[in-house]
Amino acid sequence: MTERKFQRLAVSELGAWLGANPDALILDARDANAFAAGNIETSVRLDGRNHEGLIFSTPKSRPVFIYCYRGNASQTYAQQFADFGFRNVADLVGGWEGLQKALAHRPAVDAGLATWLNNNGFSDVQTAGTHGNTPLMHAAWKGEASVVDALLAAGARVDAVNNDGNTALWLACVSNDPAIVQRIASAGADIDHANLTGATSLMYAASSSKPDIVATLLALGADPLIQTQDDFSALDMAASVECLQLLRAATRTAKQA
Template identity: 40%
Template sequence: MATTERIPYQCLSAAEAAALIRAEPDLKLFDVRDLHSYQQEHLDGAMHLSEDRLPLWLGRLPKEAPVLVYCYHGNSSKTFAQTFSDFRFARVYSVDGGYRPLATALAAPAAPEPTADLSPALAAFLLDWDFDPKDLNARRLHGLTPLMRAALQGQGEIVRELLALGVDLHARNDDGNTALWLACVSRDAGLVRELIAAGIELDNRNDAGSTALMYTASSDRPELLELLLEAGADPQVRNFDDMRAVELAASRACLKLLRHTAA
């Protein structure tokens, strides 16, 4: 029996999707959030798409039309993207992280390709971790970019050089975490401060709905918890289990810092 080859869709980071939108004037943009969210704000040129209107678009668009779908956090968009692919659309993309990181990436200047020579330390770091020196936003193992990997390893000089080169601050790894979360894993308060000063999103929610603030509370990192609170991280954000940072606090020190948020 003959089998029909399934055309895969492609997942893009916010930075990759922003670059595609800038480069492809014929790209069809679809926003699959609820209608109220779409009416409040959406990307220029994006059309609202719901399940009941999907068949209309599947029949209307030519199969060669490039299609990009975004949602809240990058989950529902994959379902819609797969449907377009199943209907033989040749170029279909889903945005990891969803609307907010994508809107932020589009509002920022396009990250420049590094034209100057990289420092020997950065060149060696990229080689060690199999990163492409011509694309400093490319993701590798576990979806980590060079910035994320350097933050995780606590390599401050590498982080500073990457920030100076204009890399994407808002890229998310396979778990939906940014470099801020990974700097908290490394327990490097200096790196956390530098990422905050560079403008990284404080309240990014990963695929479990958790923020860096929740992580520092639940992993007993009061010095980083205090730093994030001082920078303006929101302690009232709830994860997908409906819990806030105060309810995840792993020590009295963390609970003391969050006691004003318990009400």
């Protein structure tokens, strides 16, 4: 059996992948009529006559995303691109039909949220923008609690990560708003998620001298014993007496457990 060298994306993963790869070549492997009736923005139609030209004219460092009707033909094309040395290739499980079904069942976005999305440069609730930040990340970073609530109600994912590997929970910590941190955590966010450097939200809050956020995260169950790639814990990073005291107590309790 040939080893698959490309990534298969679920519809729920598509927005984050496109946000993380804004320069991706998007290829639609459906017929001309289907493509004309509707397609993903900026996509190029792919067929048996132009696929070799695209393979040889596209830099192999460029990400490639391919979708078809139901996710079958896209796998064949994706494997071809991967076999020719493209390092970041993905296709869509369920294809265009799966995407349309997901969109049809997506919670409605009210007029106020739609206006906010448009004013902040977002096309929809899930698709990421600058630096891979989703609308939920952006609202959390700006400390806009009512928008955070609206986005969560509209189905915004709390597990999406930006280009640094941070989630909306981390961005909520940046805004220094314990209520937003609690709201995102209650929606199912991983309290102990670590970014690309191995740092958690608790570590960030400690190093940024945000004792209210440290206290909130600890109350939500954040693990003070987790260490970064350089073996530093949140306690090691504490930048204020208040954070130091909170983390000393939490660390003692965690070690005794």
